[in-house]
Amino acid sequence: MRFAREHAVIGAALLTSLALSALLGESVLSLYVLLLLTAIVTVGVSVLMGHAGQVSLGQGAFYACGAYAAGILSTNGVPTLIGLCAAPVAAAALAAAIGIPLLLLRGHHLAFATLAMHIIFLSLIGELREVTGGDIGLQGIPRLDLFVVELDSPRDYAFLSSIALFCVIVLLRNILGSRPGRALRALSSSEVAAASSGIPVGRYKLAVFTLSAGIAGLAGGIYTFYLGYLAPGSFPVMLSIQYVVMAAVGGMGTVSGGVVGSALVLLTVDALSRVATLSGMPSVAPIIASYAVYAVLLVSAVLFLPEGLVPFVGRLWSRRARARSPEHADAPAEGASVSR
């Protein structure tokens, strides 16, 4: 029954997102597409951090990798749909290639190593001018052609991103509730006990790292066709940090926390940067404002809501529900479900 209710919630969320895609005005539509793409990446980061105990500060590079894979292929005559499919594959392949040595390291080392990878990736894009367009950028990327329909307006990409986010959420929830997902959740609780239960800990960490990279790559691929133009400046290191902040604020390990966290952070940053760009503000105000949002949100999440927003609200909610119906006092606690 819980499963049916989860399906209803996810289905309702998809319908809401499709409705928003149809109804939102042109002026906010681009922000909405960005929000959906960010949520896709953050959901993957959240699962990686919450269920494999790893912090990746290189998720922006996987996003960029997917974007450039799709962009380079489709500017060289490959059908755009194949370009889009190649985006997650390329990002996952990059993650697998570097994950094997990286996953021998752990904790902060993995964070630093992925951060370094992001920086190296950016400079590679800048250097390989022939292929990537260098710092000037990759131009003339065609629109995504799905044979029956060509996606050429921001609204089309809002629909596409809504569906992509929906698919990612469904896939992740299916995984988390099953054998490989239990293995991941187990090893984030005790690696020793997981290993002696027959779980190859290193391989599972590599798998979830690769999976989260593939998800980031998919979002990057959509971004490419949406924007039609790519430059290394679109993928600053701050992007990687932003995903981690969003996952932490929303609630690590929870799929819906990834969505809530990205929405909260992105909308706050956007609102503040609007204020900061009002006339009379100093020219550095927008940058300072956005950095301040990340810092303040992260610090307050760590201090006041270490579990994240969604698990916190979920607990309040179930406590209230229990208080109202004492006969259900020993019902399974919130968190018993992998859903959330």
Next chain:
Amino acid sequence: MLGVEGLSRRFGGIYAVREVRLQVEQGELRGVLGPNGAGKSTLFHLIAGQLSPDSGSVRLRGEAIDRLGPARRAEAGIAIVYQNDRIFRGMTLRENVMVGAHSRASHGFFAAALRTPRFRKEERELAATADAVLDEVGLGGQADQLADSLPLGQQRSLQLARALAAAPSVLLLDEPASGLRTGERQRFAATLQKLRSRGVAILWIEHDVRLVTSLADRITVLDLGSVLAEGTPSEIRAHPGVIAAYLGGPEEALD
């Protein structure tokens, strides 16, 4: 079933386990006794593959498994219940035990993401296995409860259930009865006997000497990392070295 040859492991120059030799047969319940720091837990970690030895070898069904990591040893049939609690937090009892049965299914990320028929079938079987094992250790009614909320004694039972779910041929129990109440102890003793009759080779570290001598087929006594004595419970009771070094004098030895 399980053979240990000349197994040694040092920490900072001091032997925690020294030249240990051990042979446990199918269906044998082997008690392991020894004072704190004798090297009992270290011996188990070496057998389960959590630690690697400085020298020596571990054999399962006659084959050396020294090159296998802990996960491969679990697949090969070795299960362990740790001395300190290592339950999986944030997961229900059923999920905890299903993790124990990990090697009994094979579907991976793709099958799970797409909910293939094989995935559904395996998940049903895993859940049924978990529920049966939970019943066996007396946690039957609580399968949907979060493991975090269990009192200590039941956490031990949960660890036992998780180990049993793998249908192991060798079971390592590191003080599994500590923290159990009287009723739970009796159930635990009954479970041990049932497992023995199923042919599981059991190594059982236990501080309650009376309980071990009444149940075990044979007993190994460790002291300062080495085997001090090995034999049937009555031999161990009569062993002068054991009485002197471990049991602390004849009056504390068991009647």
